[in-house]
Amino acid sequence: MSKIYQLVLHALGIASFSYSFSILHSLSKGESFFFSIHVISFLKNWFMVIAVPLEGLISILYWGILIYDEKLLFDKPRLPILIDLGFHLIPAICLWTDFLFFTKEFRKSHSHIFYLLLFAFSYAVWIQFYFIKFGTWPYPLLSKLESQQRVGFYFACFALCTGIYHMGAFVHTIFNKSLPVPTKQKDKAL
Template sequence: MERIYAAILHGVAANIMYQGFKSVQTLPIGEFMNAQYGGHFQYLTIQGLVLAALSMILGMVSGLFPWVTGLKSAKRYLMVVALPVSVVISLIYWSLLALFPSLIIPPMNSTEPSTPSSSSTSPPLFYLPLTVDLSLHAVPAISLTLDFFFFERKYTKKEVHVIAPIAAAGFALWYGSWVEYCGKMNNGSFPYPFLTENPQEIRIGIYIGATVLSFFSFRFINSLHR
């Protein structure tokens, strides 16, 4: 029965994430994303979504073919990156959405870098439909966390203290370099307003802070596993 429950979780979660990504293509903001250098993949949300969906697919396939041990191992080590990245995306996104939405959501129909203004009238923000928002910014973290606690083993001390920090630093170096390059190619416009509005040294601090949060989130989640 456990294998059936795992397959249901993996299949349903992967489908919801795919439908969320597909739905973005039909929204006006999808056209804006496609017009930018790097397209959708300059967004950490989309990269986290891909990692989470791949983890779900690998989990589903490894459940169907349990004798192929390499699939389960690949999924387990992909989750070392996917789980903390998805959790950090959810924490940052929903916190900023609730407290400072203009830092995470672009102005509606805006194609220019966001800049400070003395005007008392702020342009309307482009809020995603709730179902799409949840599929992009909640389902990856929730499904990976459920998968970890119910269908995965706790990570060993070596995996937590050696592999996890290397994975976190490696992914941060990749994404930080990639998004900085995209920002340069897009005339100083970054995928998220809070990056556009800050100078490079502050952005580097943000990348480092997110990496530290990612690593300690992974350690905390792993410590709760029994």
């Protein structure tokens, strides 16, 4: 299996793992399920904090770089379009739809940015280990960059992912505003 597909499958695994908590949450109607509803909701939200902006970042970077120059992503011919959409667009659409319309418990937090930073740092370290072990970078784009440029690229990806998180949190508040509850006014006798 190609190295690029392995990385894509890891990203899809994170997305589907996060989405599975949403399914568990909707299946459990009470406390008799294996997890309590609060545990499932907490885990789903925790994974969504990383998976939603990450899938947004993957889609933006992938399609942006692909439009600019597909040789920066692939050494070999591209995937068929339906498979490509299934890897790089559909997971983002599903996660964003779930996040914006069905995740009511989300609250923006500074700790979420720390989680994104921790993930970005871990991913950058993993990419370095990948290069050490296999002698090649998973994306041809990374082979064209010097070490300092690669660090800048990782930081720019983290900054973009953080921006996507903040934008998503803002849009989430728009779609999930609490509607004012109408109050009964007493009829005044004239």
